Each structure stands twice: as structure tokens, then as C-alpha cells.
Amino acid sequence: MNWTALIIFIAFFALVTVIGFYSARWRRGDLSHINEWGLAGRRFGTVITWFLVGGDLYTAYTFIAIPALLYGSGAIGFFGVPYTIVIYPFAFAVMPRLWSVARKHGYITASDFMKGRYQSGSLALAVAVTGIVATMPYIALQLVGIQVVLQAMGITGTGILADLPLIVAFAVLAAYTYTSGLRAPASIAIVKDLMIYITIIGILIVVPAKLGGFGHIFDTAKAARPATFMLGPKAFSAYGTLAFGSALALFLYPHAITGVFSSSSRGVIKRNAALLPAYSLLLAFITLLGYMAITAGIQTKDTSLVVPLLILKELPSWFAGFAFAAIAIGALVPAAIMSIAAANLFTRNIYKEYFRPGATSQEESKVAKLVSLVVKLGALFFIVVLPHSYAINLQLLGGVWILQTLPPVVFGLFTRWFHRWGLLAGWFAGMAIGTTMAILNQFKGSVYALHIGGSVIPAYAAVWALIGNLIVTVVVTLVLNAVKVSNGADQTAEADYRIDTATT
Amino acid sequence: MKVDRRPGRSKVWYVLLVIPFIGTMFPSFYSFDAPRLWGFPFFYWYQMLWVIISAVITFAVYLATREA
Numbered sequence: 265m266n267w268t269a270l271i272i273f274i275a276f277f278a279l280v281t282v283i284g285f286y287s288a289r290w291r292r293g294d295l296s297h298i299n300e301w302g303l304a305g306r307r308f309g310t311v312i313t314w315f316l317v318g319g320d321l322y323t324a325y326t327f328i329a330i331p332a333l334l335y336g337s338g339a340i341g342f343f344g345v346p347y348t349i350v351i352y353p354f355a356f357a358v359m360p361r362l363w364s365v366a367r368k369h370g371y372i373t374a375s376d377f378m379k380g381r382y383q384s385g386s387l388a389l390a391v392a393v394t395g396i397v398a399t400m401p402y403i404a405l406q407l408v409g410i411q412v413v414l415q416a417m418g419i420t421g422t423g424i425l426a427d428l429p430l431i432v433a434f435a436v437l438a439a440y441t442y443t444s445g446l447r448a449p450a451s452i453a454i455v456k457d458l459m460i461y462i463t464i465i466g467i468l469i470v471v472p473a474k475l476g477g478f479g480h481i482f483d484t485a486k487a488a489r490p491a492t493f494m495l496g497p498k499a500f501s502a503y504g505t506l507a508f509g510s511a512l513a514l515f516l517y518p519h520a521i522t523g524v525f526s527s528s529s530r531g532v533i534k535r536n537a538a539l540l541p542a543y544s545l546l547l548a549f550i551t552l553l554g555y556m557a558i559t560a561g562i563q564t565k566d567t568s569l570v571v572p573l574l575i576l577k578e579l580p581s582w583f584a585g586f587a588f589a590a591i592a593i594g595a596l597v598p599a600a601i602m603s604i605a606a607a608n609l610f611t612r613n614i615y616k617e618y619f620r621p622g623a624t625s626q627e628e629s630k631v632a633k634l635v636s637l638v639v640k641l642g643a644l645f646f647i648v649v650l651p652h653s654y655a656i657n658l659q660l661l662g663g664v665w666i667l668q669t670l671p672p673v674v675f676g677l678f679t680r681w682f683h684r685w686g687l688l689a690g691w692f693a694g695m696a697i698g699t700t701m702a703i704l705n706q707f708k709g710s711v712y713a714l715h716i717g718g719s720v721i722p723a724y725a726a727v728w729a730l731i732g733n734l735i736v737t738v739v740v741t742l743v744l745n746a747v748k749v750s751n752g753a754d755q756t757a758e759a760d761y762r763i764d765t766a767t768t
Numbered sequence: 769m770k771v772d773r774r775p776g777r778s779k780v781w782y783v784l785l786v787i788p789f790i791g792t793m794f795p796s797f798y799s800f801d802a803p804r805l806w807g808f809p810f811f812y813w814y815q816m817l818w819v820i821i822s823a824v825i826t827f828a829v830y831l832a833t834r835e836a
Contacts, residue, residue, distance in 0.1 A: 339799075345815045346792035349822050353785035356826055479807030486801075494811060495799040504793045531834075538827035544819045552812075 265418035266576070272585030273417065273592070276459070277433070280452045280593050284440030287451035298628035301445030302372055302608045303526045310532045310539075312450055316601075317523040317536060318543045319453030321348075321514065322460075324409025324595035325402075327550055332567035334554030338492025340499055342551055346507040347514075348544035355515050356537035360530040361677045361761040362521070368760040373605075374521050374673050375613040381676050382684040383752030385617070390691050391669050392613035395518040398662035399606045402517075403643040404655040406595035406602075407434070408568065411647070413588040416572030427648045433592070434599075438640050441600045442633050446526055449600035456597050459590035464549055467587070471578050475559045485555035498722065502711040505723040513667040513726060516674075518605035519598065529765045599640070607636035657707040661699060664710070664726040668694035671730075671737050677761065683741040683751050690737030698729030781832045788822035 291307055293300035308316060326344070334341030362377065371377050375392040378384060407430060414429055440448045472478050486493040495503055514520055527533050557574040564573060575587045611632040616623045623631070646655050672687040701712040702725055713722040744751075792815060801809040808816075 349792050349818050350789050352826055353788050477807055495795050500796045503795045508793055534830045538823055541819050541823035548816045
């Protein structure tokens, strides 16, 4: 049991807990209204949004799983870097439009937008369900991040005792998310992101020098992983499509959209598209921890332990405690935002839509608070009771599924040419194709080798599914337009997609 | 609320946002070890450089398309 590390860990954990509860008073608003609880009143400026979205997108699971991938599978593990490079030009071009139309019409979810743009309950439901189902395993996996650092500090036991710290941590998270809504993870994100930057800069100052410099680190990794150190020709299409597909999908996740909707102006989103890449550089160095671990002689069959083991071996105990706290807190922020986003979706697009159309903003807020609690409990159950592979497989599918909401949500922002039933059919086709590919792969990976003509092309299953999705969407659109089936009423006007608030 | 009204000409700037995709989505062009920079193989430092390049491009497009 590493007592020094544990004490520092608990100290920082206690700090963010206090911050979480106090954040209810920050930028005061009536938290009994869903706009305030679920979107912090749409008042976050550039700096807060940078911390919030950064903390939201770069999760504990990212910090544990990506270096683990580099350690185990070599160069393909670096896909997180091109992935997080191309997200931002895409977000810059697309997200301000979504923000504007949401602001104008009071949308709190992408599903709201579907209803307003296409007057299609089915499309709205499809997008809502996809969003909820894709988010849940992601929350569960953040718990894995907390679990591995607890394990590394020597907190082990059997049965329920082993999971007690995790349960306590999550109970506390659930409590302050309930009271403060989105303000809680936003305020904690400031602490978390500062801690992560300090940790990585600290590691970069200490570890490469100890290990003999980056040149030596890469050489050792090359010697240990001769087949995978450099990307071979067979892996090119897999690498490119993994990055591309993941990038397009990221801002479709409910928690990313919640982050966008909580911004106070279009300018906040655009400026952050230029500023958030700082985290991508951070991610590049975090990924390389995988090779540093090889050089440091870390040997483990369970690759999720690579980063904690490296930290324990190369850093003094007090810094290890700080680093572990950063990772664990790094799980709390996205878990909170994801549960709020899923709650917003369920409350607005399922509860209010199908059960209580007359629900007031106050009632919505009450329901959302409860749902976010339930969602977190579900995630806890998943990780404590079921094997991790269940959550990992569902997360894999979740990434494939959420990309299928791109045609309705993103194309819908620019044009109404696509027919709503075409989009629904395309969505369904994409879901079916992607799920089938994952099953055929026996969930061993998200890259599917498709046989076309005489050649075999391995590519990210989500991208194959999206292609199928688009083909079906276009064909059905052409048919339905020819037969003159109605495309529903459009609540929005072109100018709505460009409105802005007074702040620049 | 004001409307973000951009003159038609400035929409061209958005095309620049495609450049980061071209630079990074085709690993066949950059999957090499040499030349190394500060110990980093080309494959790795090339992609890290593109983080900076695409942030600069995005910022340039932001400045160019801002309402005066």
C-alpha cells in the first residue's frame, strides 16, 4: 500500500468534491430549470469552455487506453493524434450552426433539432436512443480508469470490499452532479486539466532523461516491437479511417453537444476550435508513455496497467499520488457530463415527448436529475458486476452507432435535400452494417476487412457503415422525392443558423 | 440577437479547413522512421507538427471570417 500516494490522492479528491458542491453558486442560476441544470444557462465563455470541453473530450479512459494501445499494438495506437487534429476544423465549420439554431429555438439536444428541422418523431427518437446507448458504456469505462489507479496504489481486496472506494467516489460524484448540474464538472474540469498538464509536463521533464532520451526510447520500442513500430502498408487504410471516423463521430456524442450548447456565443466555439488542439499535443505525449513504459522495462499482460505502473516506477510517491488523482478526477468530469447529457436526452426527447408533453422546465429538471443518477448507477453496476469486456465491446459499438447520426444531424444543418425517411432508413442501414461487422469480428477490434472485387480493404467499421448509410439515404431520398412524399415542416429558417449573442 | 452575416467572398476561407485532413489522413505518405527530429521518428513528429499547423489554420480562418 503506497501511503504517500494515497494521502495525496485523497486530498485532491476531497478538494474537487468541495468544489463540486460549491459550484451550484457559481454564475448563479435557478437550478430547478433544465436550462440551468443541464446547460449551465448557456453562459460559458471561451476559457471555461476550453477547460470543460477539454476535460470532456480527453477522458481518463483516453489516458489509460491509448498508451496501452501503443504499448501493445505499436504505431496504430498513435491514431488518437490525427483523430484529434481533424476534429477541430470539422467542429469549426459545423458546430456554430448547431449552436445558433439551438439557441434560437431552445433546443437542448440534437434530437430536439431533428424534430424541429424534419418534424419527424421517428428520426428524433432514433437520434436520442442512439445517443443514450452510445454514452452509457463510455461512462462505465471511466470507472475502469479510476479502478486501475486505485489498484496501482495497492487498494485491493476481494468482492465488494475491493469496489468500495469506487462506489464511494461515484456516490460523491452523483451527489454534487445532482445539486449543481453542469456547473460541477465545469468547475472541476479546471482543476483536472491543470493537474493533467502539470503531470504530463512533470513526466516529460523527469522520465525521458531518466530513460536515456527520446531517441533511445524509440529505438528500444522499435527493437521490442519490430513488426508494429512503424505502420505497415496493410495498416494504412485502417489507421486513416480510424482517425477519420472517430473524428467525425466525436462531436455527435451527446456530451460533446452538451459542451457546445453551454457556450455563450459562436465565437466561443470557433476560438476553442483553435485553442483546444493544445490538448492534442498533450495527447501525443500521453500516447508516447506507452513506448516509455517499454523502455522502462514495464512488463504486463493487462495493458490497462501500463500507465499506472510506469508512473509508480519512475516518479516519486508524492507525484505519483498527484498523477493518479489527476487521472481519477479525469474520469469524474466526463462521467458527470455524459450522465447529464444522457439525462437531457431522455428527459426532453423520451419523457417529455412520449409521457408528459406538458412538462414544465422545473419538472424536466427534476426528471433529468433523477435520470442522471440512474445512468450513473447503471454504469457502476456494469463495471462492478460484469466483466470489463462487456463495457469495452459496447463502447466499440457505441462509436460505430453514433457516427450513423451524422447524416441527419450534420447534413440537416446545411440542407433539407435529404428526405427524413431516407435519413431514417440510412441510419438503420448504418446501424445494421456496423453492428454486423462488429459481431463478425467477434468484437476483437473495430477494423473490418471488407472484400470488394478482388481486393481486401481493412477499414474502421463505422466508416463502412456510414458509406452504406449514405447510399441508402440517397437512394430512398430520390425515390421518395420522385413520388412526392412529404418531408415534414421545417421549424427553422436559414438565418437561425447564424444568430449570435452580443458578446464576441 | 445579431445575425452573423458574412460577405459571400469570405466563405472561401473555409476551404482551408480541408488542409489538415489532406495532411494527416493518408499515412502512406508519412509512415517513415527517417529523418528523425530530436530523437523522434518522422512518423511521430510529422503528426505532432500537424497539431500546430492545423491550429494555426483554424485560427487564421477564425480571424478572416470574423464579423468586423
